[in-house]
Amino acid sequence: MIRPVWPVVVLLLWALVALTASWLPLQPDRIALEAILHGPALQYWLGADDLGRPVFDRVLVGARTSFLVAGWVVSLSVTAGTLLGSMAAYLGGVWDRALVMIIDIFMAFPGILLAIALAGLLGPGIENLIFALTLVGWVGYARLARAQVLSVKRREHVVAAQALGTGTARIVMRHLVPLISAPLVVEATFGVAAVVIAESGLSFLGLGVQPPEASWGSMIRDGVRYMLVAPHLVLVPGGALFLVVLSVNLLGDRLRDHLDVRSIRRTMEQGTGK
Secondary structure, X not given: OOOOOHHHHHHHHHHHHHHHHHHOOOOOOOOOHHHOOOOOOOOOOOOEOOOOXXXXXXXXXXXXXXXXXXXXXXXXXXXXXXXXXXXXXXXXXXXXXXXXXXXXXXXXXOHHHHHHHHHHHHOOOHHHHHHHHHXXXXXXXXXXXXXXXXXXXXXXXXXXXXXXXXXXXXHHHHHHHHHXXXXXXXXXXXXXXXXXXXXXXXXXXXXXXXXXXXXXXXXXXXXXXXXXXXXXXXXXXXXXXXXXXXXXXXXXXXXXXXXXXXXXXXXXXXXXXX
């Protein structure tokens, strides 16, 4: 069965644009009054916005914004959640109960609403946005890491390391975290899509990156007022957001199938005719 590769291509283009946007000859803040609400043309590939700024350039800069926010938030959330969840599950007792209580408190609030509240308290800006989303996002990884460690911490090699006097931190990092890395990688992949949507949503509400910095969410917010006369102001950033999120979710599904032992076993049995 041949699987489409376009999600990987889309994500590679997204990463490439995000990493090279600073060196590309872009002018996302160049105002041209004669080009206000100009439609797609040879000079303006994807049109111009309500200030005459090129939409193409701003979409590329918005890709960098979403990539940086997603990269930082997912990296920090995975690191903090994995360490806290693994350590609490391995130590058990009061540490485990305290973590479960904290997780329950965070899970009692809808994640996006809590992120909106935190971003509103901290104020707009990309640094505060990253902090707010990380403070919300680590909970899921901690819960997953805790559940996985509880199921593997009694394995023979872990017990042997304990008998040899290996330190707690070394056991967690060298013997437990590698065993639980597969589900965490899959969860982090889906987390990228969730963070991209959250960043766009908060920027749409004015709680993310601030003008003149470009974000797909803020571009959609600014273009809503001109939907009837300049629909490209919403369709272009909305289409970019849709493609990236869809590609990340499809890649996450493939990773989950690839790393699922039961799925691999079924595939092998079908291949051998059993």
